[in-house]
Amino acid sequence: MKEHKIEIRVSYADTDQMDVVYYANYFVWFERGRIEYLRALGLSYKEMEKQNLILPVMEASCSYKAPAHFDDLVIVKTTIKELGRSSIGFIYEVVNKESGQLLAIGETRHPFINRDRKIVRIPEEIRKKLEVQ
Amino acid sequence: MKEHKIEIRVSYADTDQMDVVYYANYFVWFERGRIEYLRALGLSYKEMEKQNLILPVMEASCSYKAPAHFDDLVIVKTTIKELGRSSIGFIYEVVNKESGQLLAIGETRHPFINRDRKIVRIPEEIRKKLEVQ
Amino acid sequence: MKEHKIEIRVSYADTDQMDVVYYANYFVWFERGRIEYLRALGLSYKEMEKQNLILPVMEASCSYKAPAHFDDLVIVKTTIKELGRSSIGFIYEVVNKESGQLLAIGETRHPFINRDRKIVRIPEEIRKKLEVQ
């Protein structure tokens, strides 16, 4: 799967007094992007957790290009950047739906760990789905 | 204990594009108020959870009197409103530290439950501390 | 309009360490509910603000009936409770989409004010749309 898109309506809660979306909230959108990306590949993160497979965030970054405003519709495009033996990296592009303007580009990197916080190899069944991209 | 006060500096994250603190964030302040109230009574909520005693929120309300702004110092005053056999109610007053102006009054009500989400009687040791007020 | 429904997917950001949605976040959902309710009536809150008409929150409350969990789909049903000369009240019901279980009931009340924070009468054009309900 090349990329997966979700649509988000900017709420009042997302904004700050500079009249734009507060910078930390993009990372919440990234989370929604990657959860839906996984779902689109047939992978429920909730199920993965039940099977003792957790994907905490190891690295996160965002480059802000233009502000998002209250009531804007934004698109979050999620793609896999890299797939290691026991880690995965995602890239996110946030664009304004109406104008197509690029608002932000971000990345997150995640190890696969179990409940004991030990790094584990990505199970074959999951790897196959992730490689469909 | 009559009441317990905590001081909070309003951050950018707290504000919205109306240049005031977003209404839902007062409930986050209330949480901080009651956790510190309990600590001042010698009750660590973290310890209570370890002992299988949880205080979820059953009711929450807030009446907004005047806005709080970025960088304001606000005081959250917490008091116990009522103490039942297996429930507790708190009242919160938020005031601007500099002007003394009342910004908001809120309440929350909580049952005492265990991890199986069964309502439990307040243990005697905890009740004694709560009644010191 | 009797009521308006929106669907929300619970994200990780919404949850807390009790494995449920943190109580303050329901108020963020209520905001989304009322903004979409107004939009469904042909009223853009963004436009209203441009026309110098603001609806801050004066009162907010929520009664929590059952927890929402990560990845749940919840429905927020919004209705107008009361329409005054210069104020409006909304009611919100949050239900689990799959089970139909009621999770929470909330209310908010709002004065109509202008940028100078003076209370204003609801403009006739807006009142007509609100009364369609």
Next chain:
Amino acid sequence: MKEHKIEIRVSYADTDQMDVVYYANYFVWFERGRIEYLRALGLSYKEMEKQNLILPVMEASCSYKAPAHFDDLVIVKTTIKELGRSSIGFIYEVVNKESGQLLAIGETRHPFINRDRKIVRIPEEIRKKLEVQ
């Protein structure tokens, strides 16, 4: 000024269902760190905004080393990483106060802009204070 420290008590609101602080919330802590860093240098960000000087976030990143938990006391250490003609970069270290363990390292970069969103040179008076470090 070499670095400036603030102390934060982890609240329930900060956590997620993995029992740790949700990754986006570190960026809220970074904001608090840099606002207090500036204040310690005699620079009120609120005053700067009034003087038409705004510091939006252009780049933000965080590397997560170990989790923070509910009720932990964490220290956020803020330093200036670089000071350009019209931009500034901060570094943040988050450590557990009790154990001294490093939890996260982050960075943010900010242009100095005015209300018209034009990049402006850092005013001499402000630069002097920033260079005290």
